[in-house]
Amino acid sequence: MDSIATSPAAACYVCGTAGFPIQTGVTDPDGAVPGEWAFRKCANKECGLVWLDPRPLESELWKAYTAYHTHTRDHTDKAEKLALGLANRLARTVLVPLWVASGLWRETDCIRHMTLNEMPAGKLLDVGCGGGRFMNRMRRRGWDAEGIDFDEKATGKITRRYGMKTYTGDLVACALPGSSYDAITMSHAIEHLYDPENTLKECLRILKPGGKLVVVTPNADSMGAALFGAFWRGWEPPRHLQIFSVKTLADFLHKAGFNINEIRTSSAGAAVIYRVSRTRQEKTGGQLSFLFRLWLVFWSYWKELAEFKAQKSGRHTGQNLLACATRSLGRAA
Numbered sequence: 001m002d003s004i005a006t007s008p009a010a011a012c013y014v015c016g017t018a019g020f021p022i023q024t025g026v027t028d029p030d031g032a033v034p035g036e037w038a039f040r041k042c043a044n045k046e047c048g049l050v051w052l053d054p055r056p057l058e059s060e061l062w063k064a065y066t067a068y069h070t071h072t073r074d075h076t077d078k079a080e081k082l083a084l085g086l087a088n089r090l091a092r093t094v095l096v097p098l099w100v101a102s103g104l105w106r107e108t109d110c111i112r113h114m115t116l117n118e119m120p121a122g123k124l125l126d127v128g129c130g131g132g133r134f135m136n137r138m139r140r141r142g143w144d145a146e147g148i149d150f151d152e153k154a155t156g157k158i159t160r161r162y163g164m165k166t167y168t169g170d171l172v173a174c175a176l177p178g179s180s181y182d183a184i185t186m187s188h189a190i191e192h193l194y195d196p197e198n199t200l201k202e203c204l205r206i207l208k209p210g211g212k213l214v215v216v217t218p219n220a221d222s223m224g225a226a227l228f229g230a231f232w233r234g235w236e237p238p239r240h241l242q243i244f245s246v247k248t249l250a251d252f253l254h255k256a257g258f259n260i261n262e263i264r265t266s267s268a269g270a271a272v273i274y275r276v277s278r279t280r281q282e283k284t285g286g287q288l289s290f291l292f293r294l295w296l297v298f299w300s301y302w303k304e305l306a307e308f309k310a311q312k313s314g315r316h317t318g319q320n321l322l323a324c325a326t327r328s329l330g331r332a333a
């Protein structure tokens with residue numbers, strides 16, 4: 001474990017107002033970086049941004065990712081793993097009728113394709129593409145998919161494995177040609193960015209007029225954040241530098257020059273967050289029994305469904321935010 005150099009971040013980097021702590025004592029869920037972290041909320045009601053305090057120095061951020069993706073130190077024995085895997089399958093099978101009837105099935109499919117299912121295939125850029133699974137999914141649907149990520153191991157693998165075009169590093173620094181993409185997706189990426197505003201402006205510039213940006217990111221006002229406090233998986237310090245709400249994400253998109261078509265919260269995939277957060281919460285008392293973990297599998301899917309249903313009354317308390325925005329037809333690059 002390597003420590004990371006930070007600077008205190010008591011004031012909001014958007015409007016300069018002091019922030020008050022809304023969550024303290026948060027640790028890195030992946031165990032890559034030691035220490036306890038806090039999240040502050042801007043006291044200015046016109047702003048309301050939630051950010052990480054202290055903030056890692058930009059030059060040190062790479063340290064937060066050295067153990068990322070390779071962190072799974074799983075002590076579960078093989079037989080238990082198999083049983084938990086089977087329970088997971090069983091839960092997913094049993095719940096299909098409920099998922100279909102409630103609309104969660106459709107919602108999950110919509111998020112899997114980042115809402116692009118009904119859009120004619122074109123040129124796509126996935127920002128924060130990771131291992132390229134989403135890019136490959138979209139390619140099979142006819143999209144000309146490209147990806148960008150800070151992780152050169154990940155981008156190199158995508159090019160070798162799928163033959164798709166990737167870029168490594170910062171989107172702004174890449175200076176891709178203007179007005180060249182029909183769609184840009186950012187799934188669980190914007191909360192990692194040091195300068196989300198400039199990245200969004202760059203997305204606007206490289207989108208074709210009328211092109212669509214889709215953002216999915218954890219929701220600071222989610223039921224999970226309220227229920228689990230410091231154990232909520234969505235905090236993920238120090239890799240998550242800010243956690244948005246419907247309001248603050250909309251503010252960033254407007255400021256960058258986007259027209260917002262839709263902004264709401266989504267519960268698709270929330271089960272895994274419930275499972276991991278609850279496990280972290282319970283683990284403070286020692287190792288969890290196999291039966292308890294078995295029960296957690298069913299419980300987590302149940303919570304996802306309950307959270308999804310709660311969204312129907314227009315509450316913005318789903319696990320993730322979903323924003324769809326477009327570059328207006330008349331805007332010059």
Ligand SMILES: [Zn+2]
Nearest residue numbers: 012015042047
């Ligand atoms: Zn502020």
